[in-house]
């Protein structure tokens with residue numbers, strides 16, 4: 001018995017948004033180790049990446065600006081890729097505050113980043129995905145059913161789940177579609193969102209564990225999938241049964 005995703009990503013042409021931090025950074029590190037041909041997207045400049053960022057193609061793009069799809073099409077051509085095997089939409093933001101304390105610009109920014117961007121990028125890249133019989137993976141959240149304290153964030157993740165479900169049905173047999181819902185994970189997102197989880201932070205998944213569980217879920221192709229401690233324990237059990245792979 002072998003771990004199913006061991007060679008799944010080798011030489012695959014993969015775009016990851018939100019690759020400069022947190023879960024996305026852990027994912028590109030693991031995909032790089034597995035031999036994927038990667039295009040990593042983040043908002044910060046390349047000079048602001050962690051010093052141990054993998055030696056992979058990195059582009060600074062603001063996905064909330066609305067023109068990222070056509071920009072990625074140009075970057076794909078510049079790389080000489082004649083198709084795209086996988087795009088993982090991880091870029092996301094959120095704010096922990098009641099809706100009364102939101103402002104219009106912040107609401108629009110959250111919707112643009114978490115919801116409009118993955119939809120419009122997927123629309124632009126559809127021909128490239130179809131050419132490679134590729135797959136698109138949306139990263140939602142356990143908050144997609146509604147989360148107290150994060151109403152706008154929860155709304156964007158709920159909308160994304162609806163889009164992913166409809167697209168999975170529409171593209172069945174041509175392009176794979178998945179949505180993965182990570183549970184609370186130890187990343188910078190909580191501080192950026194103004195959320196202090198207190199002692200609960202110690203119970204959060206590590207970004208490495210969340211990324212490894214997500215890669216297993218992507219390899220298996222099922223949707224929707226939750227990524228919590230249960231998924232991580234299952235992954236470890238399979239690895240043990242496979243002799244430590």
Ligand SMILES: NC(=O)c1ccc[n+]([C@@H]2O[C@H](COP(=O)([O-])OP(=O)(O)OC[C@H]3O[C@@H](n4cnc5c(N)ncnc54)[C@H](OP(=O)(O)O)[C@@H]3O)[C@@H](O)[C@H]2O)c1
Pocket residue numbers: 017018019020021022023024041042043044045061062063064065089090091092093113139140141142143181182183184185186187188189190192
């Ligand atoms: N952490 C959790 O507990 C948790 C739970 C459920 C779901 N999630 C989801 O997991 C995903 C990753 O979150 P994380 O926890 O890893 O957060 P994170 O460490 O804050 O990383 C967020 C990533 O998104 C990028 N990003 C944000 N806005 C962007 C924009 N406008 N254009 C381009 N890139 C942008 C960031 O780039 P820069 O850093 O360069 O700005 C960063 O790479 C998000 O979709 C989040 O909703 C997280």
